[in-house]
Structures are given as structure tokens and as C-alpha cells.
Amino acid sequence: MTGSQAAAYLGGERAQVSHLESGRYGISAERVRRLAAFYSAANKHLVDALAQMADERGKGWWEAYRGVLSPGFLDIAELEHHATFLRSIRMLHVPGIFQTPDYARELITSAVSGLPDEEVAARVEYRVQRREIFDRPAPPRFDAYIHEAALRMRYCSSDVMRSQLALLQEVSRWPSVQVHIVPFDAYVTGSLHSVLHLGGPIPQLDTVQLDSAFDGGFLDAEAQLAR
Structure with missing residues (x-):
């Protein structure tokens, strides 16, 4: 899967996905799960942990x-x-x-x-x-x-x-x-x-x-x- 395909899946721009991947932009737990499904990420424990961290981001x-x-x-x-x-x-x-x-x-x-x-x-x-x-x-x-x-x-x-x-x-x-x-x-x-x-x-x-x-x-x- 390419970054452009991921951007289209999320309804955004390729640059936005690049910023998400580099950590320059935050991401919601819902988008973490959507991207995990898009990339066929099979490790449920990893996806759950990432989603929880995303959900808490910006609150510390x-x-x-x-x-x-x-x-x-x-x-x-x-x-x-x-x-x-x-x-x-x-x-x-x-x-x-x-x-x-x-x-x-x-x-x-x-x-x-x-x-x-x-x-x-x-x-x-x-x-x-x-x-x-x-x-x-x-x-x-x-x-x-x-x-x-x-x-x-x-x-x-x-x-x-x-x-x-x-x-x-x-x-x-x-x-x-x-x-x-x-x-x-x-x-x-x-x-x-x-x-x-x-x-x-x-x-x-x-x-x-x-x-x-x-x-x-x-x-x-x-x-x-x-x-």
C-alpha cells in the first residue's frame, strides 16, 4: 500500500499521511484502527496499545x-x-x-x-x-x-x-x-x-x-x- 492510497482511504492528502507517519501530527484512536485495518495489521495487542496512546495524546x-x-x-x-x-x-x-x-x-x-x-x-x-x-x-x-x-x-x-x-x-x-x-x-x-x-x-x-x-x-x- 502506498501513502497516496492511505491518504485516499482517510480522505486526506499524501502530505498529511507523511506527517502522521513521522509523528509531526497527532492521530485519533479511530484513525489508528482504520489505518491498521487498511494495512492488514494483525497484531491486535499492538493496535490496541497504539489506539490507547493516540486517545490520550494531547492530554498530558x-x-x-x-x-x-x-x-x-x-x-x-x-x-x-x-x-x-x-x-x-x-x-x-x-x-x-x-x-x-x-x-x-x-x-x-x-x-x-x-x-x-x-x-x-x-x-x-x-x-x-x-x-x-x-x-x-x-x-x-x-x-x-x-x-x-x-x-x-x-x-x-x-x-x-x-x-x-x-x-x-x-x-x-x-x-x-x-x-x-x-x-x-x-x-x-x-x-x-x-x-x-x-x-x-x-x-x-x-x-x-x-x-x-x-x-x-x-x-x-x-x-x-x-x-
Whole structure:
């Protein structure tokens, strides 16, 4: 089936289908099911999960930041919202979701120079608000693997770092959170990167986010995730 055929089936333009496929436009649950039928998608669990995500799209707290922060950042919050588990590997800093406002501010301003104060404030506020997933009655399991270097790097003052370490100690006692510190003398491969693995509602929707100061890069194809 071609994009033009799909557009004709939906009663739209080819460009509209292209935008839907790339994620630039949202899509309704009803259209997800129609397209799934059109493409003869036989995996009912996958179609149901996609339809549910489409139905909830545009309703999350992160939508308040649309137009302020880049879409890649907002995608992280949406994926965390739907995640059944999360695994974070951080080589040089504490995972964003567990950062204090002061620590986050120092990281953001040192990584990207010249950001307007309003955007810095929005990034910090957004980063802290991502912790809302742990306020649920049944929060997702979060395994954080943090290299010892991240705890010793000097991004900020001693007072700010002391507060950050105190928060990290606190979250390590949360029932759904496990914090693992990777010591300097542990063997690691040269290709190890800072990543966030988000378990989707079903395995086919698992996603890996690659760390970036500017946006979120994502891997979601099975072949990519298998590497």
C-alpha cells in the first residue's frame, strides 16, 4: 500500500499521511484502527496499545510546554507516562528525572550557552515535574545505573551537589526505584553511552532515548534495540 492510497482511504492528502507517519501530527484512536485495518495489521495487542496512546495524546501535563520546549523533550515525558519500566544509564550526571532544580539549572546552562532565562526555567520545571510518575498508586519500576564519575564531576557548588546527593539517597528508598552505582574499577565497554530504556505497554513499543542536551534522539525499531 502506498501513502497516496492511505491518504485516499482517510480522505486526506499524501502530505498529511507523511506527517502522521513521522509523528509531526497527532492521530485519533479511530484513525489508528482504520489505518491498521487498511494495512492488514494483525497484531491486535499492538493496535490496541497504539489506539490507547493516540486517545490520550494531547492530554498530558507536558502539553503545557509545547511551543516552549522542543518536541523531543516532550516525547520523553509522554513515553515515561506510558512506560511499564524504565532503565537509565548515566555516565556523567544524575538522571534528569532525579535532579534537583539547582543541579538541573547548572547542567542546562553549562551544556547550552545563551539560553533565555525563561527557557532555562521551563526546562528545570519540566525536568522536576517528570517525577510525577512516582506519585501513582502503582509507579513503574525504575533502575538507575549511575557511574561513579557522575557523582564526582564538578558541575556546581558543593552545597548544590550535597543537596543533589541527598535527593538521590531519598529516591533510592522509594519502593519502585533501584539506584546502582557503577564504580570506577568496574569494567565497561568503550561504546557505553548514557541512555534511557523505556518499556512500552507491549514489547513492540519499547523505546531507547539517547542522551542529548538539545533534544531527544530515539531508537524504537526492533533491529535497533537489539544492537
